[in-house]
Amino acid sequence: MVSALLPIRMCGGAVHRRGQRLIGPVDLEIAGGGITAVIGPNGAGKSTLLKALHGLERLSEGHINWSSPRAEALERQAFVFQTPVMLRRSVLDNLAFPLRLKGTSRGAARAAAADWCARIGLGGMERRAATVLSGGERQKLALARALITGPELLFLDEPSAALDGRATREIEALLALAAADGTRIVMATHDMGQARRLAREIWFLRGGMLHEAAPADTFFSGPKTEAARAFLAGDIVD
Numbered sequence: 001m002v003s004a005l006l007p008i009r010m011c012g013g014a015v016h017r018r019g020q021r022l023i024g025p026v027d028l029e030i031a032g033g034g035i036t037a038v039i040g041p042n043g044a045g046k047s048t049l050l051k052a053l054h055g056l057e058r059l060s061e062g063h064i065n066w067s068s069p070r071a072e073a074l075e076r077q078a079f080v081f082q083t084p085v086m087l088r089r090s091v092l093d094n095l096a097f098p099l100r101l102k103g104t105s106r107g108a109a110r111a112a113a114a115d116w117c118a119r120i121g122l123g124g125m126e127r128r129a130a131t132v133l134s135g136g137e138r139q140k141l142a143l144a145r146a147l148i149t150g151p152e153l154l155f156l157d158e159p160s161a162a163l164d165g166r167a168t169r170e171i172e173a174l175l176a177l178a179a180a181d182g183t184r185i186v187m188a189t190h191d192m193g194q195a196r197r198l199a200r201e202i203w204f205l206r207g208g209m210l211h212e213a214a215p216a217d218t219f220f221s222g223p224k225t226e227a228a229r230a231f232l233a234g235d236i237v238d
C-alpha cells in the first residue's frame with residue numbers, strides 16, 4: 001500500500017540566484033483535488049515556484065514536506081514545460097518512453113502509447129517523427145507523455161501559450177479529464193479565461209510572494225487585495 005502524496009506543504013520556501021531573491025518566503029499547501037491556477041504578472045515567479053515544488057529548483061531557504069518519502073513523491077509527479085523537448089524519435093516512442101523508464105515491457109508500453117495517441121487525436125501519426133509536429137500536437141503529446149504513467153500530481157507551465165483556439169480547447173479538455181480522474185494539477189497560466197474555466201483554486205503571485213490564495217469563485221468575484229483587483233482589471237501590475 002503506497003502512502004498518499006498529498007498534502008504537500010511549502011514552509012518559508014525561497015529561491016535565491018546570484019544574491020537575488022526570485023521567490024519567497026512562500027507558505028502554501030497543495031491539498032484536495034482539482035486544478036490550481038498560478039497567475040500573476042510577468043516575472044512574478046510562477047515558473048520558479050512550480051519548479052521548486054517539483055524539486056527542479058533547489059530551495060535556498062525553507063522546506064517542502066511531502067506526505068510520502070521525497071524520492072517516491074518525485075516519482076509520482078510530472079512536469080510539462082511551456083516548450084516541451086521531444087525525443088528525436090517517433091510519436092509512439094515518445095509516449096512509450098516514460099513507461100519503459102519505469103520498467104514496463106516494450107509491448108505493454110507500445111500498446112498504452114497507441115491508446116494515448118488515439119485519445120489525444122494523433123491516431124494515425126504514431127510513426128511520424130515527433131520533431132515535425134505542430135505546436136498544438138507537440139503540446140498534446142507532451143501532456144500525454146506526462147499523463148501516461150498516471151501521476152498523482154502534475155505541474156504545467158503555460159500549457160497553451162501561443163496555441164490557437166482549437167489546440168487550447170483540446171489541451172483544456174485533457175486537463176479537465178485528468179483532474180476528474182484524480183490527478184491533482186497545478187498550472188501557471190497567463191490566460192484568465194483559462195483560469196476561470198479550469199481552476200478550483202487560484203494562487204496570485206506578485207514579486208515572488210504568494211500575494212493572494214483563494215477558491216477560484218471567491219477570487220474572481222471579489223479579489224481581496226488591491227493588486228489582484230488591478231491585475232484582473234487588466235491594469236499593469238508589477
Ligand SMILES: Nc1ncnc2c1ncn2[C@@H]1O[C@H](COP(=O)(O)OP(=O)(O)OP(=O)(O)O)[C@@H](O)[C@H]1O
Nearest residue numbers: 017022040041042043044045046047048049188205
Ligand atoms: N535562471 C535564472 N537566473 C536568474 N534569474 C532568473 C532565472 N530564472 C528566472 N529568473 C528571474 O526570476 C524572476 C521570476 O521568474 P519566473 O520565470 O519564475 O516568473 P514568471 O512569473 O514565471 O514569469 P513569466 O510570466 O514572464 O513566465 C524573474 O525576475 C526572472 O527574471
